[in-house]
Amino acid sequence: MLETWAAIILAGGRGSRLDGVDKAGIEIAGRTMLEWSLDACIDASEVVVVGEHVPTDRPVTFTRESPRFGGPVAGLLTGVDALLRRPAYVGVLAVDMPHLTMGTMRRLTDAAESAGGDGAALVDPTGRRQLAMVLRRDRLLEVxxxxxxxxxxxxHALLSPLSLADVPAVGDEHRDIDTWTDLRDLDEA
Structure with a gap:
């Protein structure tokens, strides 16, 4: 397992498919999606949340993406810039993936380290990359x-020059919450 990695939780965006509700504050099983995400990156040396401030007792840095509502690339790079340390690897995860766990992030960090490339990304059962990955910070800054x-x-355009190992999702790790229907279906699963 990597010893030096920091986490960037992408929690920005308009939440337009959720009527403007901030995803990070949505509760699932009595805990906010931010809390589920923070649990997934418990091994990180530092955590930056790119989005609105949500109450937490965890030691995190909150920042807003620049430009505001600039999308995941702007959020990721704003998060990298907000890091206090310069870790070798950066774990990136979307706040709306409540099935991500510490085990998921450990599999990603292990794959990033052992593959010898530029990192690793979680892939769904169809092989599509999800917004859960571990990237070499230096390579990310190069591109x-x-x-x-x-x-x-x-x-995907930002990441296209990078050589990323694919890590198959286990169970529902790849599922995200984009709509009220997604949230309802999660509760029924």
Whole structure:
């Protein structure tokens, strides 16, 4: 398991498919989605949450993506800039994936370290990459686009030059909550 990695939890965005509700504060089984995400990255040396402040007793740094509502690339790079330390690896996860666990992040960090590439990404049963990954910080900074390009850039475009190991999801790790229907279906599962 990697000893030096920091976590960036992406919790920004408009939440438009959830009527503007901040996903980080939505409760599932009596805990906020932010708390579930913080549990998943308990091994991280530092945690930056890119989004609105949500009460927590955990030691985290909150920041807003720049540009505001700039998408996951802007959020990820703003999170990297907000880190107090310069870790070798950065774990990135979306706040709306409540089935991610500490075990998920450990599998990603192990794969990132052992693959010898630029990191590892969680893939769903169809092979599609999800917003749960561990990236070499130095390689991420090498492919960093200009500030102006960050706002319109898709995450897969940012990551395309990187060699990432695919880590298959176990169970529902890959499921996210984008709509009220997703939340209802999660409760019924």
């Amino acid at each position: 960093r686009p200009s500030y102006e390009a960050q706002h319109s850039m898709a995450l």
